[in-house]
Amino acid sequence: MLHPFPPRLPLGRVGRNNSGGETDMNRKTFLTGLAVSAMLAVPGVALAEYPERPIELIVPWGAGGGTDAVGRIFAQLLQDELGTPVNVVNRTGGSGVVGHSAIAGANPDGYTIGIMTIEIDMMHWQGLTELTYADFDILAMVNADPGGLMVASDSEYQDAATLRDAIKAGGAGSFKGSGTGQGGIWHLGALGWLMSEEIPVENLTWVPSEGAAAGLTDMVAGGVNLVPSSLAEGRALIEAGRVKPLASMSNERQALFPDVPTLKEATGSDWTLSVWRTIAAPKGMPEDARAKLNAAIEAAYNSETYQNFMNERGFGLRWAGPEEATQIVAEDDANLGAVMKEAGLAKE
Amino acid sequence: MNVLGQALALVADPYVLLVMLASGIFGLFVGSIPGLTATMATALLVPITFFMDPVPAIAAIVTAAAMSIFAGDIPGALLRIPGTPASAAYVEDAYRMTRDGRSRDALGAVLVFSAIGGIFGTLILILASPALAEIALKFSSFEYFWLVVLGLSCAIFVSPGSPLRAMVSLVIGLFAATIGMDNPAAQARFTFGNLDLLAGVSFIPAMIGLFAAAEVFRAMVHGRKGATAPLQPDTKGLFSSQIANMRRYPVQALRGSGLGTLIGALPGAGADIAAWISYAVSKRFSRTPERFGHGHVEGLVEAGASNNAAVSGAWIPALVFGIPGDSITAIVIGVLYVKGMNPGPTIFLHEPQLIYALFIVFLLANLLMLPLGWLAIRLASRVLKVPQKVLMPIILLFCIVGAFSITNSAYGVVLMLVFGVLGFLMEENDIPIAPAILGLVLGPMLEKNFITSMIKADGNWLAFFERPIAAGIGALAILVWLVPLVRLILRRRAA
Numbered sequence: 001m002l003h004p005f006p007p008r009l010p011l012g013r014v015g016r017n018n019s020g021g022e023t024d025m026n027r028k029t030f031l032t033g034l035a036v037s038a039m040l041a042v043p044g045v046a047l048a049e050y051p052e053r054p055i056e057l058i059v060p061w062g063a064g065g066g067t068d069a070v071g072r073i074f075a076q077l078l079q080d081e082l083g084t085p086v087n088v089v090n091r092t093g094g095s096g097v098v099g100h101s102a103i104a105g106a107n108p109d110g111y112t113i114g115i116m117t118i119e120i121d122m123m124h125w126q127g128l129t130e131l132t133y134a135d136f137d138i139l140a141m142v143n144a145d146p147g148g149l150m151v152a153s154d155s156e157y158q159d160a161a162t163l164r165d166a167i168k169a170g171g172a173g174s175f176k177g178s179g180t181g182q183g184g185i186w187h188l189g190a191l192g193w194l195m196s197e198e199i200p201v202e203n204l205t206w207v208p209s210e211g212a213a214a215g216l217t218d219m220v221a222g223g224v225n226l227v228p229s230s231l232a233e234g235r236a237l238i239e240a241g242r243v244k245p246l247a248s249m250s251n252e253r254q255a256l257f258p259d260v261p262t263l264k265e266a267t268g269s270d271w272t273l274s275v276w277r278t279i280a281a282p283k284g285m286p287e288d289a290r291a292k293l294n295a296a297i298e299a300a301y302n303s304e305t306y307q308n309f310m311n312e313r314g315f316g317l318r319w320a321g322p323e324e325a326t327q328i329v330a331e332d333d334a335n336l337g338a339v340m341k342e343a344g345l346a347k348e
Numbered sequence: 349m350n351v352l353g354q355a356l357a358l359v360a361d362p363y364v365l366l367v368m369l370a371s372g373i374f375g376l377f378v379g380s381i382p383g384l385t386a387t388m389a390t391a392l393l394v395p396i397t398f399f400m401d402p403v404p405a406i407a408a409i410v411t412a413a414a415m416s417i418f419a420g421d422i423p424g425a426l427l428r429i430p431g432t433p434a435s436a437a438y439v440e441d442a443y444r445m446t447r448d449g450r451s452r453d454a455l456g457a458v459l460v461f462s463a464i465g466g467i468f469g470t471l472i473l474i475l476a477s478p479a480l481a482e483i484a485l486k487f488s489s490f491e492y493f494w495l496v497v498l499g500l501s502c503a504i505f506v507s508p509g510s511p512l513r514a515m516v517s518l519v520i521g522l523f524a525a526t527i528g529m530d531n532p533a534a535q536a537r538f539t540f541g542n543l544d545l546l547a548g549v550s551f552i553p554a555m556i557g558l559f560a561a562a563e564v565f566r567a568m569v570h571g572r573k574g575a576t577a578p579l580q581p582d583t584k585g586l587f588s589s590q591i592a593n594m595r596r597y598p599v600q601a602l603r604g605s606g607l608g609t610l611i612g613a614l615p616g617a618g619a620d621i622a623a624w625i626s627y628a629v630s631k632r633f634s635r636t637p638e639r640f641g642h643g644h645v646e647g648l649v650e651a652g653a654s655n656n657a658a659v660s661g662a663w664i665p666a667l668v669f670g671i672p673g674d675s676i677t678a679i680v681i682g683v684l685y686v687k688g689m690n691p692g693p694t695i696f697l698h699e700p701q702l703i704y705a706l707f708i709v710f711l712l713a714n715l716l717m718l719p720l721g722w723l724a725i726r727l728a729s730r731v732l733k734v735p736q737k738v739l740m741p742i743i744l745l746f747c748i749v750g751a752f753s754i755t756n757s758a759y760g761v762v763l764m765l766v767f768g769v770l771g772f773l774m775e776e777n778d779i780p781i782a783p784a785i786l787g788l789v790l791g792p793m794l795e796k797n798f799i800t801s802m803i804k805a806d807g808n809w810l811a812f813f814e815r816p817i818a819a820g821i822g823a824l825a826i827l828v829w830l831v832p833l834v835r836l837i838l839r840r841r842a843a
Binding site for chain 1: 387388391394395398485486487488489528529530532533534536543544546547548550615616668669670671672675678679681682685686687688690691692693694755756757796799800803804806
């Protein structure tokens with residue numbers, strides 16, 4: 001029931017603009033259509049100027065989460081850029097399979113786009129779906145949050161190197177981590193780090209949790225040893241002095257946490273992992289719609305509203321155009337696949 | 349006191365008050381339509397709050413959330429469609445009262461005691477946040493496991509009729525909860541390769557089906573006679589009749605509010621468990637437990653206060669540690685960051701006038717609930733004037749819209765219809781519906797907390813009793829099961 005409420009306040013006004021636009025558009029379509037159809041038998045869709053009706057933006061995760069927040073602010077900004085309502089539709093469940101399938105399976109007419117998250121590089125390895133990033137037209141990467149390494153403040157391991165040595169010496173099942181579900185992105189992040197340090201992955205037992213907040217709470221309550229989620233997710237507990245951040249899985253230190261070293265600085269490991277969000281469309285979109293969307297997305301990304309929103313939420317800003325974004329997504333697909341096979345999380 | 353003055357000035361701004369009124373009406377509208385939830389109301393408000401100052405932004409969300417939680421009780425009482433799983437705990441009592449021509453008393457009680465619970469929860473939030481948040485941090489999966497066991501046990505023992513039938517219903521709910529892949533091991537179960545089933549049984553379509561669609565089917569099968577013929581309520585004396593309830597059940601109202609706040613403050617629990625446990629406590633200590641489930645107001649008083657108190661309580665860990673107490677505060681934490689009110693113990697030190705303004709907004713929102721709620725009840729009650737022949741198809745229409753809105757696909761509608769038929773068959777065979785709902789809501793939590801506890805303890809069962817709070821709640825849960833058994837044995841010996 002999300003569509004009847006475009007994110008802008010005055011419902012009446014949006015409705016009026018809408019119908020006005022349609023009448024205009026109908027006349028134009030009719031006239032051009034009349035002229036052109038005499039010469040060419042081209043379907044009317046290609047003739048009308050994109051966008052002529054509301055656009056649906058599919059978010060594969062629930063209302064209120066981080067992806068939903070990014071989706072909703074983007075919908076708002078795209079609406080201003082394109083001059084047509086952009087409605088957010090949450091299609092949740094099945095670890096993101098349902099929503100991603102809905103984006104890829106939509107009619108590629110430019111009126112259905114969606115937020116594609118890093119889970120697309122994991123679900124096909126798990127054997128949940130045949131769907132991969134190759135089934136999408138990736139328009140842009142608009143956000144990336146590096147993974148981190150956090151322990152409780154009263155933990156006996158106060159830096160990443162000590163923690164690494166203890167995990168290495170501890171043997172199978174000696175340490176417990178939490179922060180996502182079994183085989184979830186932060187689980188893979190931790191395993192990838194262990195593999196880069198040549199520590200057997202069995203040394204870390206994973207305790208599945210619903211999101212980083214639940215994992216962090218459990219860690220403070222004494223349930224697990226470490227949480228490898230993004231540092232932004234632990235911000236309040238870090239500021240409250242309950243959680244100690246040990247490292248960031250990024251190439252550079254994060255602006256919000258200048259005192260936290262990168263993994264490379266802390267232990268010498270080359271492992272990096274960022275959880276990104278991209279805007280994607282089903283494959284095979286018409287060229288004019290694609291060009292318009294690309295321009296609108298770039299303008300929305302560079303807008304002050306978006307930059308401020310992301311900074312204040314503590315979300316990482318990361319821009320990559322279609323080619324670069326596709327390349328990053330492909331690299332992560334290979335890396336995550338390798339980790340999942342090593343850890344026995346991939347379906348053969 | 350100067351801070352308090354500043355805070356008052358922030359709230360007394362006509363713009364803020366107007367925003368509160370508008371979002372209150374919005375919340376009532378969303379909440380009273382089955383299928384649209386308080387969480388959805390909050391999520392829809394977020395993009396609008398981007399363009400507001402901190403105080404009106406938070407005020408909009410607080411007011412809309414409080415209003416929609418209460419409004420969920422209106423279709424529950426009038427049409428037997430609980431708006432939220434929290435109101436499912438007492439929907440039977442409320443609906444029976446409506447059928448007996450006492451909808452005014454039922455809705456009045458829910459309204460007045462919702463406001464009392466909300467205000468009580470807010471006072472605790474103001475006075476004891478840091479201390480309660482510390483307790484909340486001590487809860488891990490072991491404690492939550494026992495809390496869920498306690499909640500599920502309550503469903504069996506509060507159910508009117510035989511515990512065996514309640515157990516059957518609970519098991520149906522627990523089974524439905526195992527479908528899909530949102531379980532700790534992320535294994536797809538009972539999906540038969542169907543993509544939609546991967547997402548599992550979404551509880552709101554299921555709840556609408558079990559209660560509302562089943563009621564429509566019953567009206568179709570049994571005609572006018574068997575179907576319920578709702579009587580027209582009136583709002584005259586809506587509030588004055590509650591003064592008597594307040595005199596009769598002061599302990600219940602306080603107990604419900606207190607327990608609700610406490611359970612609400614636990615990040616892994618929430619208004620749902622709070623309402624059920626409070627309803628069970630109310631029945632256990634009542635002088636007339638036999639009247640529960642047959643249109644008795646006592647449970648409404650206690651559980652109604654409890655679920656609204658839990659909504660306020662959920663803000664305690666959110667403000668102090670940035671840990672969401674429920675799905676609404678999960679959204680709110682994001683808004684707080686955007687507005688520069690970063691959650692953490694320091695939130696009370698930096699810009700305290702904002703926090704005081706927040707508290708005032710909470711109190712105002714709960715007070716605003718009284719006049720707006722009165723208006724909503726007055727308008728909604730007209731529904732009952734509609735003849736059955738017209739009303740039932742409209743209810744079915746609402747069921748379809750509500751179910752669709754949750755999954756944004758036809759899957760929700762199919763789910764709703766399947767559970768509608770199931771609910772019809774269950775009621776025809778005297779199997780109560782409410783325990784199935786609780787099984788569906790708490791089943792995933794039960795499994796998740798059990799599995800994560802076992803992983804953490806390396807398979808050691810005794811770990812469930814090693815932590816002091818876990819041992820306490822565990823002992824209580826086991827006692828709840830043992831006492832009736834011991835009594836049964838003693839009675840047999842005596843005979």
